Amino acid sequence: MDFALTQDQETLRSSVRDFLQKECASTVVRRACDSDQPYDVELWRKAADLGWPGLCIPEEYGGVGLGWTETALLAEEMGRALFPGPYLSTLLSATAILAGGNEETKQRYLPKLADGSFIGAVALFEGRGDRPEDIRLKARPSDDGYVLDGVKLFVTDGTAADVIVVAAAGENSLQYFVVDSTDRGVSTEALPVVDRTRRQAAISFAEVQVPSSNMLDGQIFEFLRDRAALFIAAEQTGIARRCMEMSVEYAKTRQQFGKPIGVYQAVSHKLADMYMLVEHATSLVLFAAWAADEDNQTCSLAAWRAKVWASRAAKAATGDGIQIHGGIGFTWEHDLHLYFKRAKANEVLISDSLALKELIADRLED
Amino acid sequence: MSWPKEYGGRAANPFEQVIYLSELARVRAPETVGVIGLNMAGPTIIVHGTEEQKNRYLSKILSGEEIWCQGFSEPGAGSDLAGVTTRVIRDGDEYVVTGQKVWSSHAQVADYCILVTRSDPQSSRHAGLTYLIVDMHSPGVEVRPIVQITGDPEFNEIFLDEVRVPASNILGSEGDGWRVAMTTLMHERGTLGVALQVRSQLILEDLVKLAQNTTVNGERMIDRAAVRDALAGFDIEVEAMRLTGYRSISNFARTGVPGPEGSVLKLHWSEFNQRLTEFAWELLGPYSQVDGGSAHSIQDGKWQYEFLRSRGNTIEAGTSEVLRNIIAERVLGLPRSR
Numbered sequence: 001m002d003f004a005l006t007q008d009q010e011t012l013r014s015s016v017r018d019f020l021q022k023e024c025a026s027t028v029v030r031r032a033c034d035s036d037q038p039y040d041v042e043l044w045r046k047a048a049d050l051g052w053p054g055l056c057i058p059e060e061y062g063g064v065g066l067g068w069t070e071t072a073l074l075a076e077e078m079g080r081a082l083f084p085g086p087y088l089s090t091l092l093s094a095t096a097i098l099a100g101g102n103e104e105t106k107q108r109y110l111p112k113l114a115d116g117s118f119i120g121a122v123a124l125f126e127g128r129g130d131r132p133e134d135i136r137l138k139a140r141p142s143d144d145g146y147v148l149d150g151v152k153l154f155v156t157d158g159t160a161a162d163v164i165v166v167a168a169a170g171e172n173s174l175q176y177f178v179v180d181s182t183d184r185g186v187s188t189e190a191l192p193v194v195d196r197t198r199r200q201a202a203i204s205f206a207e208v209q210v211p212s213s214n215m216l217d218g219q220i221f222e223f224l225r226d227r228a229a230l231f232i233a234a235e236q237t238g239i240a241r242r243c244m245e246m247s248v249e250y251a252k253t254r255q256q257f258g259k260p261i262g263v264y265q266a267v268s269h270k271l272a273d274m275y276m277l278v279e280h281a282t283s284l285v286l287f288a289a290w291a292a293d294e295d296n297q298t299c300s301l302a303a304w305r306a307k308v309w310a311s312r313a314a315k316a317a318t319g320d321g322i323q324i325h326g327g328i329g330f331t332w333e334h335d336l337h338l339y340f341k342r343a344k345a346n347e348v349l350i351s352d353s354l355a356l357k358e359l360i361a362d363r364l365e366d
Numbered sequence: 367m368s369w370p371k372e373y374g375g376r377a378a379n380p381f382e383q384v385i386y387l388s389e390l391a392r393v394r395a396p397e398t399v400g401v402i403g404l405n406m407a408g409p410t411i412i413v414h415g416t417e418e419q420k421n422r423y424l425s426k427i428l429s430g431e432e433i434w435c436q437g438f439s440e441p442g443a444g445s446d447l448a449g450v451t452t453r454v455i456r457d458g459d460e461y462v463v464t465g466q467k468v469w470s471s472h473a474q475v476a477d478y479c480i481l482v483t484r485s486d487p488q489s490s491r492h493a494g495l496t497y498l499i500v501d502m503h504s505p506g507v508e509v510r511p512i513v514q515i516t517g518d519p520e521f522n523e524i525f526l527d528e529v530r531v532p533a534s535n536i537l538g539s540e541g542d543g544w545r546v547a548m549t550t551l552m553h554e555r556g557t558l559g560v561a562l563q564v565r566s567q568l569i570l571e572d573l574v575k576l577a578q579n580t581t582v583n584g585e586r587m588i589d590r591a592a593v594r595d596a597l598a599g600f601d602i603e604v605e606a607m608r609l610t611g612y613r614s615i616s617n618f619a620r621t622g623v624p625g626p627e628g629s630v631l632k633l634h635w636s637e638f639n640q641r642l643t644e645f646a647w648e649l650l651g652p653y654s655q656v657d658g659g660s661a662h663s664i665q666d667g668k669w670q671y672e673f674l675r676s677r678g679n680t681i682e683a684g685t686s687e688v689l690r691n692i693i694a695e696r697v698l699g700l701p702r703s704r
Contacts, residue, residue, distance in 0.1 A: 002616050002619070002620075003609070003612040003613050003615070003616040004613065004616045004617065004620070248698050248699070248700065251700060252699070252700060252701065259701075260700075260701050262694070262700035262701050263700075263701045263702075263703050264703070265687075265690070265691070265694075265703055268690070268691070268694035268695075268698075268700045268703065269687075269690040269691075269694065271694055271698055271700065272633075272689075272690040272691075272693035272694045272698070273690070275630070275693055275697060275698060276630050276633065276634055276693070279610055279613075279627065279630055280603075280606035280607070280609075280610050280634075281606075282613075283606060283609035283610040283612070283613050284602075284605065284606055284609055286609070286613070287609050302605075305601070305602045305605050305606075308598075308599075308602055309602050309603075309606055354595070356598075357594070357595050357598035357599060357602075358594060358595075358598070360598035360601055360602065361594035361595070361597055361598040361601075364574050364597055364598065364601055365574070365578070365588065
């Protein structure tokens with residue numbers, strides 16, 4: 001039982017951090033936020049050259065074949081840097097196709113998702129509800145496959161996507177389809193979201209024809225939700241740690257009443273609490289990632305816990321971070337608001353803390 | 367378990383220690399009365415003691431024949447240990463100790479006490495302290511129990527009136543007591559966090575049962591959204607403590623140095639335990655007012671005791687305020703507040 005990263009994983013982390021410090025500085029993030037383009041294409045290409053989109057896709061489908069621990073590491077660093085690219089959405093679409101696609105579908109989509117030439121997205125939710133029974137978009141059998149009809153909301157990076165995995169209500173159960181964004185009847189509308197570092201879309205499917213071969217096998221809703229929870233938890237941890245570091249640095253240098261403000265316990269004790277939150281988030285994410293690679297039985301619960309706690313840590317570190325920075329922290333000019341908004345958006349992304357705690361409570365009674 | 371083999375220990379690695387402590391906690395074993403000897407006095411003697419002291423004391427700590435207590439805190443020196451004023455004067459080959467110590471667990475049954483005293487009256491703060499081993503059966507030692515918020519006398523005051531201690535009972539050298547005391551305190555929090563986490567896990571399991579068994583007009587408390595949300599939140603915190611504890615042990619096993627996680631875990635656990643036990647009172651509603659000993663008592667006053675006792679958790683073994691200072695200054699590198 002050695003509960004720590006391996007040397008290779010530490011090396012990966014530092015190379016990812018170096019790359020992002022160089023290529024994904026605040027100026028790049030802000031440019032992406034202000035842009036009409038749904039993501040920074042140049043940054044995405046550079047990341048794809050390093051193999052990131054295919055990090056946990058098996059080598060036989062053109063990926064690097066690493067696991068969820070490495071993916072979580074990458075996510076943590078992306079949170080730190082507010083990576084403004086369609087990584088999570090592409091990862092989730094590949095995860096869905098890998099879990100439920102037939103060989104032909106896998107061969108058609110996975111290599112392109114792995115090398116970054118295709119952007120993927122998953123379209124699960126249609127409103128406030130985040131349980132399988134809340135899915136209403138209809139899948140109707142037709143002569144040569146299925147017809148999809150309905151509207152999906154909160155599709156992360158939906159405007160950038162070439163490939164969309166859609167959850168639909170079939171005759172008796174939920175069904176999942178891989179749809180090309182250029183298919184007839186698919187129309188995408190950007191949502192004006194508060195967190196500009198990660199775009200979202202509403203996508204309507206008006207009588208969209210999908211071949212049977214594009215249907216995915218199995219019930220992958222929970223699987224996607226829980227892997228997303230793990231990834232977002234890791235991002236939140238990166239956000240929290242970065243904002244804690246910024247606030248500690250500020251508290252050491254900012255002088256008021258003739259002393260650095262970190263001398264005052266009203267400030268330093270906030271930072272001590274932040275440290276506790278961030279350390280626990282790191283622990284919970286590390287375990288959930290390990291469970292995702294080793295043992296699917298405990299992975300879901302571990303990922304729920306990690307997402308709820310890391311979201312709490314990220315909200316505290318960004319919110320109290322703004323408070324510690326005072327006036328400058330409240331300005332558009334300072335980066336803290338970008339972190340604050342991403343932390344809040346992440347908290348409700350895919351599944352929110354209230355819903356996840358409800359799932360955890362169910363397990364407590366088992 | 368953790369002591370070196372040459373002193374009768376098993377040289378267990380940190381993982382083995384954790385397994386041992388976790389299992390003890392899991393079966394709800396009461397804390398051993400030898401805890402101060404095993405976790406604090408013994409390790410300090412191993413580091414700073416002479417061969418003669420090691421031969422004299424260590425085996426009887428392990429066998430449980432001799433019980434130890436700790437004389438650090440004083441009425442005027444709580445969190446601020448460097449404010450110790452208990453006087454010691456050298457008289458031939460003896461030291462003469464006069465002063466008052468407080469919050470000493472097991473002092474009423476202890477055979478020996480690890481005592482921090484001020485040997486140089488001109489000194490202040492960390493300098494001029496001397497660390498002694500005092501026989502609790504010596505003339506001039508008086509122990510008075512302190513009844514605490516629960517009604518139990520768990521701690522004691524120790525009055526020392528010209529108590530004569532052989533000069534050979536010094537640990538370290540005269541004036542070097544602060545460094546010796548730090549060794550003791552480093553061991554106080556060590557692997558303790560893991561056992562505390564298991565205790566929290568058990569309390570949470572008991573709380574879930576309580577919420578299942580407590581009904582209002584036929585509705586189980588656990589079916590209320592507010593209760594479910596709170597219990598799920600507690601579950602996450604217990605798991606976070608468990609995993610951070612494991613990371614801390616892995617780190618310790620690799621580097622040999624206890625990391626800052628001990629302070630983090632103690633701080634979190636103590637405040638968490640207060641919220642956890644207070645939540646039992648919320649579940650009990652008006653029954654929370656009834657202590658043990660009545661047909662109307664719930665679980666014979668268990669939760670009344672646990673909640674009241676938890677108020678001490680944020681004070682004993684480093685107050686929450688001191689622990690936050692430690693994290694801020696030693697881990698985050700913020701400027702010292704004093």
